[in-house]
Amino acid sequence: MIELYLTEISKYVITGSMAAFTLFSFLVFMYKGEKRRGWIYALQTVALFATQFACFIQIIAQTGSKRYFLLLMIQTLVLISTISMFKMVYPDGNRLLINNMCMFLMVGMIMITRISYGKGIRQFIIASASLVIAFLVPEILFRCAFLERMGWIFAGIGLAVLLILLIYGSVTNGSKINFRIAGLSFQPQEIVKIIFAFFIASILAQKKDFKTVCIVTAIAAAHVLVLVLLKDLGSALIYFVVYLCVLFVATNQPLYFLGGLFSGAAASFVAYKLFPHVQQRVLAWKDPWTEIDSTGYQITQSLFAISGGGLWGLGLYGGTPSSIPYVEEDFMFAAIAEELGIIFASCLIAVCISTFLMILLEAYKIKNNFGRLLCVGLGVTYIFQVFLTVGGDSKFIPLTGVTLPLVSYGGTSVMVTIVMLSLVEGECLVRSDERYQAYLEKKREKMNGRKK
Amino acid sequence: MEEKNKSYPIMIIGCATVFLFLTMIIYICSYAISNERVMMDNSYNAHQQLLKTKNSRGTIYANDGQILAKTVTDANGNELREYPFGKVFSHVVGFSVNGRSGIENLANYYLINSHATLKSKAKAKENELKFPGDSVYTTLDVNLQQTAYEALSAREGAIIVTDVKTGKILALVSKPDFDPGTILDEWEDITSDKENTQLLNRATQGLYPPGSTFKIVTSLEYYREKGDEYLNYRYNCNGKFTSGNDTIKCFHGESHGALDFTGSFAKSCNSSFANIALQLDRASFEKTLAGLMFNSELPWDMNYSVSTATCNEKLADGDMMQLGIGQGATTVTPLHMNLITSAIANDGVLMKPYLLEKVETEDGKVLEEFEPSKYKTLMSSDEAYYLQNMMEKVVKEGTASRLKGLEYTAAGKTGSAEFKDSTSDSHAWFTGYAPAENPEIAVTIIVENAGSGGEYAVPIAKRIFDAYFGK
Numbered sequence: 001m002i003e004l005y006l007t008e009i010s011k012y013v014i015t016g017s018m019a020a021f022t023l024f025s026f027l028v029f030m031y032k033g034e035k036r037r038g039w040i041y042a043l044q045t046v047a048l049f050a051t052q053f054a055c056f057i058q059i060i061a062q063t064g065s066k067r068y069f070l071l072l073m074i075q076t077l078v079l080i081s082t083i084s085m086f087k088m089v090y091p092d093g094n095r096l097l098i099n100n101m102c103m104f105l106m107v108g109m110i111m112i113t114r115i116s117y118g119k120g121i122r123q124f125i126i127a128s129a130s131l132v133i134a135f136l137v138p139e140i141l142f143r144c145a146f147l148e149r150m151g152w153i154f155a156g157i158g159l160a161v162l163l164i165l166l167i168y169g170s171v172t173n174g175s176k177i178n179f180r181i182a183g184l185s186f187q188p189q190e191i192v193k194i195i196f197a198f199f200i201a202s203i204l205a206q207k208k209d210f211k212t213v214c215i216v217t218a219i220a221a222a223h224v225l226v227l228v229l230l231k232d233l234g235s236a237l238i239y240f241v242v243y244l245c246v247l248f249v250a251t252n253q254p255l256y257f258l259g260g261l262f263s264g265a266a267a268s269f270v271a272y273k274l275f276p277h278v279q280q281r282v283l284a285w286k287d288p289w290t291e292i293d294s295t296g297y298q299i300t301q302s303l304f305a306i307s308g309g310g311l312w313g314l315g316l317y318g319g320t321p322s323s324i325p326y327v328e329e330d331f332m333f334a335a336i337a338e339e340l341g342i343i344f345a346s347c348l349i350a351v352c353i354s355t356f357l358m359i360l361l362e363a364y365k366i367k368n369n370f371g372r373l374l375c376v377g378l379g380v381t382y383i384f385q386v387f388l389t390v391g392g393d394s395k396f397i398p399l400t401g402v403t404l405p406l407v408s409y410g411g412t413s414v415m416v417t418i419v420m421l422s423l424v425e426g427e428c429l430v431r432s433d434e435r436y437q438a439y440l441e442k443k444r445e446k447m448n449g450r451k452k
Numbered sequence: 453m454e455e456k457n458k459s460y461p462i463m464i465i466g467c468a469t470v471f472l473f474l475t476m477i478i479y480i481c482s483y484a485i486s487n488e489r490v491m492m493d494n495s496y497n498a499h500q501q502l503l504k505t506k507n508s509r510g511t512i513y514a515n516d517g518q519i520l521a522k523t524v525t526d527a528n529g530n531e532l533r534e535y536p537f538g539k540v541f542s543h544v545v546g547f548s549v550n551g552r553s554g555i556e557n558l559a560n561y562y563l564i565n566s567h568a569t570l571k572s573k574a575k576a577k578e579n580e581l582k583f584p585g586d587s588v589y590t591t592l593d594v595n596l597q598q599t600a601y602e603a604l605s606a607r608e609g610a611i612i613v614t615d616v617k618t619g620k621i622l623a624l625v626s627k628p629d630f631d632p633g634t635i636l637d638e639w640e641d642i643t644s645d646k647e648n649t650q651l652l653n654r655a656t657q658g659l660y661p662p663g664s665t666f667k668i669v670t671s672l673e674y675y676r677e678k679g680d681e682y683l684n685y686r687y688n689c690n691g692k693f694t695s696g697n698d699t700i701k702c703f704h705g706e707s708h709g710a711l712d713f714t715g716s717f718a719k720s721c722n723s724s725f726a727n728i729a730l731q732l733d734r735a736s737f738e739k740t741l742a743g744l745m746f747n748s749e750l751p752w753d754m755n756y757s758v759s760t761a762t763c764n765e766k767l768a769d770g771d772m773m774q775l776g777i778g779q780g781a782t783t784v785t786p787l788h789m790n791l792i793t794s795a796i797a798n799d800g801v802l803m804k805p806y807l808l809e810k811v812e813t814e815d816g817k818v819l820e821e822f823e824p825s826k827y828k829t830l831m832s833s834d835e836a837y838y839l840q841n842m843m844e845k846v847v848k849e850g851t852a853s854r855l856k857g858l859e860y861t862a863a864g865k866t867g868s869a870e871f872k873d874s875t876s877d878s879h880a881w882f883t884g885y886a887p888a889e890n891p892e893i894a895v896t897i898i899v900e901n902a903g904s905g906g907e908y909a910v911p912i913a914k915r916i917f918d919a920y921f922g923k
Contacts (some may be wrong), residue, residue: 008570138912199891249461257461293494300496307484308499320498342484346477353473360466364459376462383469387476394480 008421017050025354062317092432104406126411141426151202197377203251205369234400305338313341328409356383510585532540547739584814591620599919610655618824619803659783663869666778685713696768700726718850729776790896797891851906862886866905882909
C-alpha cells in the first residue's frame with residue numbers, strides 16, 4: 001500500500017520540482033552577471049536533485065529492487081561533483097548550461113535505465129567519461145587560438161569522413177552507420193557536426209566577400225548532399241539550417257537567409273520527388289492512422305504514449321514505452337511524456353530553449369567573430385536537433401529519426417553534445433578575457449590621462 | 453574589429469526559435485489532450501491492455517441505479533462480465549469480449565479507467581484485487597426496456613423509445629438477440645449464422661422500407677410548398693392510382709373513397725399520396741430530405757446505417773410515386789424515424805439523442821455529467837404543429853385507432869411496408885408520441901414480416917405507453 005502512495009505523491013513532486021527548475025532556468029536571464037545569479041543556481045540544483053530523488057523513490061516503489069539505491073547514490077555523486085567542481089575550475093564559465101546539462105543527463109539516464117538496465121549503466125559510464133573530457137575542452141579552446149584559422153582543414157576532414165562513410169555505407173548497404181571500435185559502437189557523423197561548426201565559423205569570421213561565401217556554400221552543400229545520400233535526412237537538415245543561421249549572423253544579410261530558405265524548400269521538394277524513402281516519411285506523417293500496421297506504426301505508438309500519460313504521467317514503470325520501436329534513441333520524448341507526464345515533457349523542452357537562449361546570449365556578448373559564429377553554430381545544431389526529434393515524435397513535422405541531445409541513448413551523441421556545450425563554455429572564457437582586457441585598457445587610458 | 457557589438461540576426465534567430473517551440477508545445481498538448489479518448493479506444497494502443505491488468509471493468513447502471521453489467525471475480529480469480537438482465541439489454545448494453553459493442557464500446561474509455569481515491573485503491577491492493585473501474589449511469593429505463601422486450605415477443609424487429617424534450621434514450625430493443633453473458637461460448641454459432649444476424653442492432657443499423665410512415669415526410673414537403681392550401685386538397689380513391697405505365701395500389705386494394713389531405717394521411721391512402729407526390733417540386737423535396745438527415749450522418753455515437761431517399765429533377769414519375777409512399781429504393785433506420793418523430797413532438801427541435809447520463813468513480817464521486825443538448829431544428833414550429841395535428845387524427849380517425857379513448861392521448865403514424873414485390877408480406881411500423889398535448893416520449897416500432905402496422909405495431913406502442921404512464 002505504501003508503494004501506491006509513494007508512486008502517486010512522487011508524481012506531483014517530480015512535476016513540481018521540474019517546473020521549479022524550468023522557472024529558475026528562465027529567471028537567470030533577469031539578472032546580469034554570474035555572481036548575481038548565484039542563489040538561482042543554488043535553488044536550481046536543489047530542484048534538480050529533488051526531481052532525481054523523487055524519480056528514484058518511484059522506481060524503487062514500483063520495482064522493489066534495491067540495486068537502484070546504489071545507482072542513485074553514484075549518479076548523485078557524479079552530478080554534484082560536476083556542478084561544484086565546474087564552479088571552482090571555471091569561475092568565469094556559465095553555470096546555467098552546466099545545470100541544464102546535468103538535468104538532461106539525469107532524466108536521460110533514469111529513462112534509459114527504466115527501459116533497459118544494461119543500457120542505462122552503459123549510458124552512465126559514457127556520460128561520466130564525457131564529463132571528464134568536458135573539463136578539459138574549455139581550457140584547450142581558450143589556449144588554442146590557432147584553431148580559428150584552420151577552417152579549410154576542418155572542411156577537408158569533415159567532408160572526407162562523410163565520403164568514407166558513403167563509400168563504406170554503399171558496401172555494407174546500411175543507412176545508419178555504426179563503427180564498432182573495441183566493442184563500443186561509434187557514429188562518426190555525430191562528430192562531423194562539431195567539425196562543420198568549426199569550419200564555417202572559422203572561414204566566415206575572417207572573410208565574407210561574395211566569392212568566399214560562394215565557396216563555403218558549395219562545401220556546405222556538399223556536406224548536406226552526402227548526408228542525403230547516406231539517407232540521414234535529419235542530419236542533412238541540421239547542417240543546412242546551421243549553415244543558414246551562421247551565414248546570416250556573419251553577414252548580417254537577410255537576403256542570404258531568405259534565399260537559403262527558399263532554395264532549401266525547393267531542394268526538399270526535389271528530394272521528395274526523387275527519393276521514395278522521403279515520400280514514405282511524409283505520407284506516414286500526413287496520415288499515420290491508415291498505415292498503422294506498417295509505416296505509421298512508430299508514430300502512432302508514439303502518439304499513444306504522449307496522450308496516454310496525461311498531465312502527471314503514469315509513473316516510472318507504469319507505462320509501456322517499449323511498444324515504440326527504437327524508443328530509447330528516437331522516441332525519448334514520447335517515453336518521457338508517457339511516464340512523467342506532459343507537463344514534465346513540456347518543461348523539458350522549455351529547458352532546452354533556456355539552454356539555447358543562453359548560448360545565443362553568450363554569442364551576442366562576445367566580440368570575437370569566430371567565437372560568436374561558433375556559439376551560434378553549436379547552439380543551432382543543438383536546438384534544431386531538439387526540434388526535429390520532438391516535432392517528429394508528436395507528428396508536428398515528419399519523422400527524421402534524430403536523438404534528443406543528452407537525453408536519448410547513444411554514446412557518441414551524448415559525448416558530442418557534452419563537448420559542444422563545453423566549447424561554448426570555452427567561448428565564455430574568451431568573452432570574460434575580452435572584458436578583462438577591455439577593463440585593463442580603460443585603466444591604462446585613465447592612468448595615461450592622469451600622467452598627462 | 454571596432455564594429456558595433458549588436459547583432460540583430462542573433463535576436464531574430466532567438467525570437468523565431470522561441471515562437472516555433474511555443475507553437476509546437478501548444479500543438480502537442482492540445483493534440484494529446486483532445487485526442488486522448490479516441491486514441492485510448494484504438495485497438496493498437498497498448499495502454500488498453502495495461503489498464504485491463506490494473507483495473508477491473510466498471511459497472512453499467514440503468515437510470516434508476518439497477519445494474520445492467522458488472523464485473524465479478526470467480527473462485528479461481530478470473531474476471532467475468534455479468535449481465536443481470538440477460539438478453540433484455542443485449543444490443544444496447546452490448547458485450548466486451550472478442551471486440552466490443554453497444555455501451556460497452558461507447559463507454560469503454562470510462563469503464564477501463566479508474567479514478568477511485570487512493571484510499572480505495574490501497575484497500576483494493578491490500579485485498580489483492582484490481583482497482584475498481586469507473587461506472588457509467590445510462591439513460592435506459594428498465595421498466596420500459598422490459599416492456600418493449602416482452603411486447604416484441606418472438607418476433608424479429610426493433611423498438612426505440614426516447615424522451616423528446618431531452619434526447620435521452622429510454623429503451624432500445626432489437627431482435628433476434630443474444631445473451632452477452634454467454635456470448636463467448638456461442639460465438640461460433642452467432643457469427644456463422646448469416647440469416648439471423650443476431651449481432652446486428654436493427655434499431656440503429658437495420659435499413660427498412662419506411663412504407664407509410666414516410667408519408668410524414670411527404671406531407672411536410674406538401675405543406676412547405678402549398679401552405680394552408682392543403683385544406684383544399686381533395687381526392688377520390690378507388691384503390692389504385694395510375695400515371696403512365698405505373699400503378700400504385702392501396703394496402704390490400706382497399707378503396708378509401710372521397711378524402712381530403714388529413715383524411716389521406718389518417719387512412720394512409722397510397723393512391724392519394726402517389727397523386728400528391730406528383731404535384732411536388734422535386735428540387736425542393738431534395739432539400740427537405742437533406743434537412744431531415746436522409747443520405748447523411750445522424751447525431752449518434754455508435755454504429756448506425758445511413759438512411760437513403762433519392763429525389764432530384766430527373767427522377768421518373770414512377771419512382772416519385774414510390775418515394776411519396778415510402779416504397780421503392782427508400783430505406784430508413786428505426787432510429788432515424790424516431791429522431792424525426794421526436795423533433796415533431798418537440799415542436800421541430802431535435803435534441804441530440806444520448807445514452808450516457810454520468811460517469812462516477814467507485815466511491816460515488818461524479819466525474820462527468822452529460823447534459824441534454826439541442827442538435828438541430830428540423831422544421832419550423834408551425835410545420836411541427838401541422839404534423840402533430842395530422843398524427844393525432846391518425847389515432848382519432850385512422851389506422852392507429854387502437855390507441856383511442858385511453859387515459860392519455862397519443863399521436864403517430866402507422867406503416868405497412870412491403871419489402872418484396874411479389875407478395876403482400878409487409879413489415880409493421882408505428883412511430884408516434886404521447887401525450888399529444890404535451891409530448892414526453894417518442895416510440896418507434898418495427899415488426900418484421902408481421903402485416904399491417906395498425907394491427908401489429910400499434911398494440912406494442914400501447915403497452916409501452918401504458919408502462920410509461922403507469923397503467
